[in-house]
Amino acid sequence: MALEVDLETGKVEILDYVGVADCGTVFHPQGLTQQMKGGGVWGIGFALFERQIYDPQNGLPGNTGFEQCKSATYLDVPSIMCWDAVAIADPQNPVGARAMGEPPMGASASAILCAISDALxxxxxxxxxxxxxxxxxxxxGREQSSRPLQIHTA
Amino acid sequence: MYPDSRFDKTTAAVLGRGPVVLESLFSYDQSACPSVLALQGECLMAEDQTTQMAVAAPFPEPRIDAGGILATVGRSKASRRKFIKGVIVSGAAVSSAGYVFGGLSGCTPEQAAPGGVERLLSLNVNGETRRVDVLPNETLAMTLRYKLGLTGTKLGCDRAECGACTVLIDGIPSYSCSTLTHAVRGRAITTIEGLEGPNGELHPVQQAMIDELGPQCGFCTPGQIMTAVALLRANPNPTRDEARFAMSGNLCRCGAYDHYLNSIMRAAQDA
Amino acid sequence: MPRDMMASFELYQPDSVDNAIDLLGRFGEDGWPIAGGNDTLDWFKDRVKYAQYVVDLTGIAELRGIRETPGGIEIGALTTLTEIEQSPLLQERYRVLADAARRVASPQIRNTGTLGGNVNQDTRCWYYRYGTDCYRAGGTTCYADTPQGQNREHCLWGADRCVAVSPSDTAPALVALDARMVVRNADGEREVAAEDYFIGPDVDIERMTILEPGELLTAVRLPSEWAGAKFYFEKVADRNTWDFPLVNIAAAMFVESGTIARIRIAAGAVECVPRRLTVVEEVVTGSPQNAETAALAGQAAVRGATPLNYNHFKIPLLENLVKRAIRDA
Known part of the structure; x- marks a missing residue:
């Protein structure tokens, strides 16, 4: 993951994404590509856009549409995303495969967070x-509006 | 839940006067617009194919007890069909004037008489002229899916935010969930069903989507394809960035953006 | 909050502005003009607002188009944002407006959304949109301006019971271009400066523009005074498409041998109206266009800002955007 942080506007632009999976034997490379890139997009959404806020006083949900709970769009993800697989068969599975649905999401989200921290x-x-x-x-150099671990607020 | 008085009102409306203000088939909130009278039952009696399709509007929660209405309307006897025919005739008369707003007689709010638009209209969908019974508050996505049976067009957010409902109106991609059907009378509407070639072959964009495994779950794909088709018609050889910008009104929750772009670039190359 | 099919209404499709005005005049408070419908239908579907009589303006040909006039350019209120974005005339002379239109929402919305709709759209305060009985909705509370209110998108200036902001991208551009808004009602036509067209909660808490029921915005006139100036437009939003601004900025300036001779600059989403930054204009006029002037301008721009709990980031953000506008235009 390579990204650029605009210090004046706070915008993060992701320049490059490479996902590598230790997913055992690869059966369907095209399908795996989808999972690797799709999971990457989810991670980008988790890390940069998808705020879930509630009004604590009234218990009102602040995200009632894609307009407020923003998932990543075409223009928020790199135009080309890359992937690869280690392709070492899993000894504990009869066909040597591992599930690949969700791992890329957390991985790409944390990669982005680390990259932002690193950039700053x-x-x-x-x-x-x-x-x-x-x-x-x-x-x-201003105080943050919300504290770490204080979730569901702006 | 649905007091009988409502059905009495309907009956009174139908029997009492010719033109009636029509209420949404899907509406249940009478208090929202108390002066408007209901006409759900009538369509149920119709033999005319168009209006039968109108009844088929499958909303998840049936707001109205169809049996009850039928019974009520049945009691109010006779001539439902005649009534609907009457509407068809007047519809033809008015629609011949197209968009023209012909005078204000009988349209004052005090009289709360018939709405400005006629319910029955001709839509140009995928090159065919379709006669359809459309409510004033009906969106194009509703008409396409639930009246014309063109369920290839998906409803995602229903708030012009996701792009699953994208159709082409005069060749321009638009969110059909946020377009009133009455506003597109006389304009050419293309849905995903209209992309098929003369011998049933797939559109190059559709074929490219298959070859590149564009979609994951596929729910947003009809919308993505419609936007891509419009893009390639306007700009047959887009750069990847141009394609990305043009497609940016379509969300994909599976995150298959990269694959969609590959498909579009491939379609542009193959065409 | 029920979210399903819209409540019923009667739909009218006039073919001329006169007919539309006539209808809207008759319907008064119960009437609702609709153009692209992207904002309107959301209100109806969420059942937060209702209209008994909806007047569909899309059939009125005279409201469309970009025309050259002796005094500049006239844009019909029903001209779509895509047409504005792609107009060679606007790109050449008033690029700031084309740039602003390009950043509005998504391509499909720009295809149907109109300039009139974009400037007249209601605020995006989520409490208000949610259907709470806030001041703007006729109630007696502001839910956003409470100790725990989630007000990241709300205002820095002009709070008066309500803290909502103007969400439009084209509005600051129109203010920067000193546009004239043409408003028509049964009595005739009048021209209002873009700056005076938008109103804050102190003037009327339930409206965002001077448009009264029964009135229509028919056109926007861009005076030739600012044609071909150096322009700057930037919008900062969470996402790069389909999003409302956290802050946006539009500037038009004439620079003569390195010195800023004339300038108009406006920012959106920091106040209920697009905020014209007259202080910045005063500070930079006659100064060289350089980083130093830009820094001074940025500091001047945020003077007097009163942040809420979650939106104080808008102060450095606005400062940075003003700095960029002056420096990079």
């Missing part, structure tokens, strides 16, 4: 998603 030179934020306002506040 610290161990930062401790939460997802990292949205522009957190980066702007950090760069400007």
């Amino acid at each position: 030179g610290g161990h930062l934020f401790n939460r997802t998603p990292v949205v522009p306002d957190m980066i702007i506040n950090y760069v400007a």
Whole structure:
């Protein structure tokens, strides 16, 4: 994962994505590609966009549509995403395969968070998603609006 | 839950006066618009094919007790069919004037008389003229899916946010969930069903989607394909970035963006 | 909140502005003009707002098109955002408006969404959209401006019971271009400066523009005064498509031998109206266009901002955007 952080606007642009899977024997490379890239897109969404907020006082959900709970779009993910597989058969499975549905999501989300922290030179934020306002506040030396582990708020 | 008074109203409306204000088939909230009278039952009695399809509108929760209405309407006797024919005739008369708004007589709010648009209209869908019975508050996606049986067009968010419902209106990709059917009268609508070639062969974009394994779950694919078709008609050789920008109104929750772009580039190459 | 089929309404499709005005005049508060429908139908589907009589304007040909006039350019209110984005005339002379239109929502929305609809759209305060009985909806509370209110997208200036912001991308561009909004009602036509067209909660908490029931925005006139200036438009939103601005900025300026001779600059999503940054204009006029001036302008732009709990990031963000606009235009 390679990304660029705009310090003035807090926007993160993902330049490159490579996912490598230790998924045992590969049966359907095209299908695996889908899983690797699709999971990567989910991870990008987790790490950068998908805020789930509630109004704590009234218990109102703040995300009642894609407009508010924003999943990643064509323009938020790299135009070309790459993948590969280790292709070492799993000894504990009769056909040597492993499930590949979900692992790329968490992996790509954490890769992005680490990359952002790295770009800003610290161990930062401790939460997802990292949205522009957190980066702007950090760069400007302002206090963050929400605390680490304080979830479901802006 | 649905007091009898409502059906009495319906009956009164039908028997009492010719033109009636029509209420949504799907609506259940009478309090929202108390002055509007209901006409659900009538369609159930119709033998006309168009109106029968109207009844087929399969909403997840049946808001109306069809049997009850039938019975009620049955009691109010006779001439449901005649009534609908009457509407058809007046529809033809008005639609011949096209968009023209012909005078305001009888349209004042105080009288709450018939709506400005006629319910029966001709839609140009996939090159065919389809006569269809459309409510004033009906979106194009509803009409296509539930009245014309063109269920290839999907409804995702129903809020113009996801793009699953994309169809071409005069060749321009639009969200059919947020377009009133009455607003597209006289315009050419193309849905995913209309992409098929003369001998049933797939459109190059569809074929490329298969070859490249474009979709994962496939729910957003009809919308993606429609947008891609419009893009390739306007710009047969797009760069990957141009394609990405043009497609950006279609969400894919499986995250198959990369594969969709591969498919589009392949379709552009093959064409 | 029920979310399903819209409540019923009567639909009218006038073929001329006169007929539309006549209808809207008769319907008054119960009437609702609809163009692209992308905002309107959401309200109806969410059953937060209702209209008894909906007047579909899409059949009115005279409301469409981009025309050259002796004083500049006139854009019909029903011109779609795609037409604006792709118009060679606008790209050449008023690029800031074409750029702003290009950043609105998604391609499909720009294909049906109109300039009139974009400037007249209602605010995106999620409490208000959710259907709460807030001030703007006629109630007596602001849910966003409470200690725990989730107000990341809300205003820095102009709070008056309501803290919602203007969500439009084209509105700041129109303010920067000193556009004139042509409003028509039964009594005739009048022209209003874009700056005065938008109103805050202190003027009327239930509306965002001066449009009264029975009135229509028919056209937007761009004066030739700002044609061919140096322009800058930038929108910062969470996503790169289909999103509303956290802050956006539009600027038009004339630079003569390195010095900023004339400038108009406006920012969106920081106030209930597109905020014209007159302070910045005063600070930079007559100064060289360089990083130093830009830094001063940025500091001036955010003076007096009153942040809420979750939106104070908009202060450095606006400062940075003003800096960029002055520096990079």
